[in-house]
Each structure stands twice: as C-alpha cells, then as structure tokens.
Amino acid sequence: MFEIVNVLLSAFCVGSGLLVVLLHHPARAAGALALCTLSTGALLVLHGFPSLGGSVAFVMVMSALFLLFVQLTLNVGETPDRRRLSFRGTLSAMSATFFGVALVGSWLPMLNLDFTTSSPEIHRQMPSMSWQKVLFAQFHIEVALLGAMALITVLVTFLLIRRRP
Amino acid sequence: MISTLIFPGLMLLLSGILGLLLRRSMISVLLSLNTAMLGAALLLVGSSAGGPQGQASAFVIACVTLLVSIAGGAMSVAVYRRKGSLNIDEQRELRG
Numbered sequence: 001m002f003e004i005v006n007v008l009l010s011a012f013c014v015g016s017g018l019l020v021v022l023l024h025h026p027a028r029a030a031g032a033l034a035l036c037t038l039s040t041g042a043l044l045v046l047h048g049f050p051s052l053g054g055s056v057a058f059v060m061v062m063s064a065l066f067l068l069f070v071q072l073t074l075n076v077g078e079t080p081d082r083r084r085l086s087f088r089g090t091l092s093a094m095s096a097t098f099f100g101v102a103l104v105g106s107w108l109p110m111l112n113l114d115f116t117t118s119s120p121e122i123h124r125q126m127p128s129m130s131w132q133k134v135l136f137a138q139f140h141i142e143v144a145l146l147g148a149m150a151l152i153t154v155l156v157t158f159l160l161i162r163r164r165p
Numbered sequence: 166m167i168s169t170l171i172f173p174g175l176m177l178l179l180s181g182i183l184g185l186l187l188r189r190s191m192i193s194v195l196l197s198l199n200t201a202m203l204g205a206a207l208l209l210v211g212s213s214a215g216g217p218q219g220q221a222s223a224f225v226i227a228c229v230t231l232l233v234s235i236a237g238g239a240m241s242v243a244v245y246r247r248k249g250s251l252n253i254d255e256q257r258e259l260r261g
Contacts, residue, residue: 014176020200021184026192028215033196036177038204044210047170052220056206059227063199063234070238071192 005046013039029067037061169212177204191244191251195237202230 016036025164041057044050175229181201206223213219245251 004185009170010173013173014180017173017177017180017200017204021180022194026196029193029196033199036200036201040173040207043170043207047210049210051221052210052224055224056203057226059231060199060203064196064230066185066234067192067195067238069198070241074240093209134214159228162254
C-alpha cells in the first residue's frame with residue numbers, strides 16, 4: 001500500500017512540476033505549482049515528516065498563490081518573443097552552478113566543508129534532536145538572516161508596488 | 166525508503182532549471198525557480214536520510230523561496246507598470 005501511494009504521489013508531484021514548465025499561461029502554471037507543492041507535502045508526510053511536510057506545503061503554497069495573485073493583477077500571458085538568451089542564460093547558469101556545487105558538496109565527503117557555527121557538543125546531540133531544535137541550534141544565523149530578509153522584503157515590496165501619483 | 170524522495174526531487178529540480186531556460190515571462194521564471202527550490206528541498210531531505218539537518222535546511226529553503234517570490238512578484242508589478250511588458254529579454258537597462 002505504501003509503495004503504491006508513494007509511486008502515485010511521486011508521479012503526480014513530478015507531473016505537476018513538469019506542467020509548471022509546459023503550461024504557457026502563468027496563472028495555470030501557478031495552479032500547477034500549488035498542486036505540485038501539495039503533493040510534495042503529502043509525500044513528506046507519507047515518509048514520516050508530518051510537521052515538515054505541512055510547513056513546507058503551507059509556505060510554498062503561499063508563495064504560489066502570491067505569484068498567482070500578481071499574475072491575475074497584471075493579466076498578461078507568456079511573451080511570444082524567443083530572440084535572446086542572455087538574461088535567462090545567465091540566470092540558469094547561476095542556478096545550475098549553485099545547485100551543482102550544493103549537490104557535489106553534499107555527496108563528496110572530501111568537499112563536505114562545515115560552514116556552520118555550532119559547537120561540537122551540539123553536533124553530538126544532533127541525531128536525537130527534532131528538526132525544529134536543529135533549526136534554532138545550528139541554523140541560528142540563518143534564522144536571524146531570514147528575519148532580516150523578511151523585513152527587507154516587506155520594505156522593498158512596499159516601495160515597489162506603492163502607486164506613485 | 167527515504168531514497169525514494171531523491172528521484173522526484175531531482176526531477177523537480179531539472180524541470181525548474183528547464184523552465185528557467187525556456188520561459189521569458191518574469192512570473193513564469195519565478196514559478197520555475199519555485200519548482201527548482203522545491204526539488205532542492207526534497208533532495209536535501211532525501212540525501213540526509215531523514216536527518217534533522219536536512220529537514221531544517223528544507224524549511225529554510227521554503228522560507229527563502231517565499232521571500233524570493235514576494236520580492237520578485239513586487240518587482241514584476243513595478244516593471245510591468247514602467248515598461249508594460251514582463252519579457253525578461255526586454256529588461257536590458259543594466260547590461261554593460
């Protein structure tokens with residue numbers, strides 16, 4: 001039963017993720033992303049991470065719905081022009097480099113550098129801690145940065161979408 | 166059991182990167198970036214064998230994705246009001 005549900009959820013997750021790329025209208029793509037996020041959350045719940053699955057699904061669905069809201073506000077479709085590659089080439093090269101370095105760094109033990117600031121004592125306790133405790137024990141700098149980024153994002157958003165007279 | 170998370174994560178990551186390559190609308194690019202980040206979160210949980218570090222990283226990634234979407238969406242609104250288009254190929258003012 002677990003295997004069947006796992007395969008179905010994985011297929012639905014990958015299929016809706018491909019639909020995000022294949023659908024030309026951004027509003028439909030945002031809907032596909034919301035479905036993909038929900039199925040990913042369900043997949044995580046199925047694998048025994050109920051709180052993480054719920055949190056990730058909630059946060060990412062909020063993200064997809066925000067983009068859907070922006071799309072519905074602007075009401076434009078996919079642009080038909082296919083001439084240039086510079087901007088998206090740069091962006092995709094940056095993304096590929098980032099994810100490639102992350103993957104290689106996590107899979108090769110010799111490159112697995114520890115940039116975290118937690119003490120060895122916390123590292124020893126880590127396998128028995130919940131992910132919420134690890135989040136605040138090891139990733140405290142990231143959590144602080146996230147708070148700062150949230151404040152900056154709210155400020156930038158307010159400045160950007162403020163309607164000028 | 167956990168390794169079954171790696172395949173959908175990898176597929177989502179690849180499809181997100183494919184969307185970054187193929188799409189031109191700024192909102193579609195943001196949606197593809199969201200897909201790639203979702204795949205990266207799944208990969209982190211899967212490759213850490215369900216350990217708490219991977220789960221915490223996945224949660225951080227989800228939060229960062231939300232913030233990127235908010236900032237990018239606001240930027241899209243501002244660009245559309247100014248240029249009347251969301252085609253990223255037409256945004257060339259910062260090109261050296």
